[in-house]
Amino acid sequence: MHHRFEPEPFRRISVAAPDLAGNEEAYVVEAIRSGWVSSSGEFLERFEREFAAACGTRHAVACSNGTTALHLALTTLGVSRGDEVIVPATTFVATANAVRFCNATPVFVDVDRDTWCLDPRGVAAAVGPRTAGIIPVHLLGHPVDMDAINAIAEQHGLWVVEDAAEAHFATYRGRPVGSLADAAAFSFFGNKIVTGGEGGAVTFSRDDLARRMRMLRSHGMDLARRYHFPIVGFNYRMSNLTAALLCAQLERRAALVARRRAIVRLYGERLRLQTGLVHRTDAHWAGVSPWLMAVVVDHDGFGLDRDALMATLAARGIETRPLFPPLHHMPPYRRFAARQGISSLPVAEWLGATGLMLPTHPLMTDDDVAFVCDQIAAAGRSRTLRRAA
Ligand SMILES: *Cc1c(COP(=O)(O)O)cnc(C)c1O
Secondary structure: OOOOOOOOOOOOEOOOOOOOOOOHHHHHHHHHHHOOOOOOOHHHHHHHHHHHHHHOOOEEEEEOOHHHHHHHHHHHOOOOOOOEEEEEOOOOOHHHHHHHHOOOEEEEEOEOOOOOOEOHHHHHHHOOOOEEEEOOEOHHHOOOOHHHHHHHHHHHOOEEEEEOOOOOOOEEOOEEOOOOOOEEEEEOEOOOOOOOEOOEEEEEOOHHHHHHHHHHHEOOOOOOOOOOOOOOOOEOOOOHHHHHHHHHHHHOHHHHHHHHHHHHHHHHHHHOOOOOEEOOOOOOOEEOOOOOEEEEEOHHHHOOOHHHHHHHHHHOOEOOEEOOOOHHHOHHHHHHHHHOOOOOOHHHHHHHHHEEEEOOOOOOOHHHHHHHHHHHHHHOHHHHHHHHO
């Protein structure tokens, strides 16, 4: 007996991967040969100079990762016990964790149904007598409506720290993220838009903050007097090896962003034909620097729920991620939300339950994107419709 055997389509596509094909290797080798492999060196100075220039700020302070960048920014601004800090419910957990490192209290606010970013209307409603500041997160590379956030901050005397970990080189009304608030935190983790393997940076323009942040980054040591420690600090430094890698990434930043934009555009064109998928609506003032392509999977319209689609794609070799679950549901944060009387943040909960992040990285070919879209189409309701037709 002979069976016609059609192998299931399969192609290994990872959700993220770094493109290190420029001067990355040469610069890291150069750093090793120079002997400057620790926390000072020419690549570090060059990286801080060039990253500040790219963000349009006077300062960029390099540090060990995006989480320590947030912690450094908050500590430099004096955040402490009893302060309340407004954060979006939809973000990576590090945004809220950095607030807790300062013994401050995160106050979760819902995100906008169109842009999926922190909703200024929710922020205005959440400001109270203990509010000290706001951390808008430029989610998935889409900037927050910063004029609205800054207006609220000004009205109430609050600081604002951008979490730009997913949005390097994005623009808001033509101005780069990183330059839109008191300070901004960036991550250079392996899956971000530019990477040093690990790494982070804080950008800002106030000179008085620069001195304090550099002290806090390195044990609280006086910048001019060795082994004199006026304040308690951290060891949050970046190595010259990491900076070498990042200098090479910065050289190719335009191409790296352009490739991600092309991939996201291709996904958009193909997946818009698919019923049951909801796309983010980009604001007209947003210059998006895409991190990961994401869609919301509407069970009824699509025919499968998000988790079933993830499993189907995984069986075809395609790695995906759920969109971030809402932070007010996480065990360390439930009690804060309960105390603040937050029962439901509907958009964040909808995104967490049904949002799906698709493979998006510069090593993907157009054909890879088409493969992912074809597998999504094959899994969804349109398949039944096509077969019936
Ligand atoms: C990645 C990320 C961070 C943390 O960066 P690490 O370098 O991994 O510490 C913080 N906030 C957001 C929004 C992120 O996506």
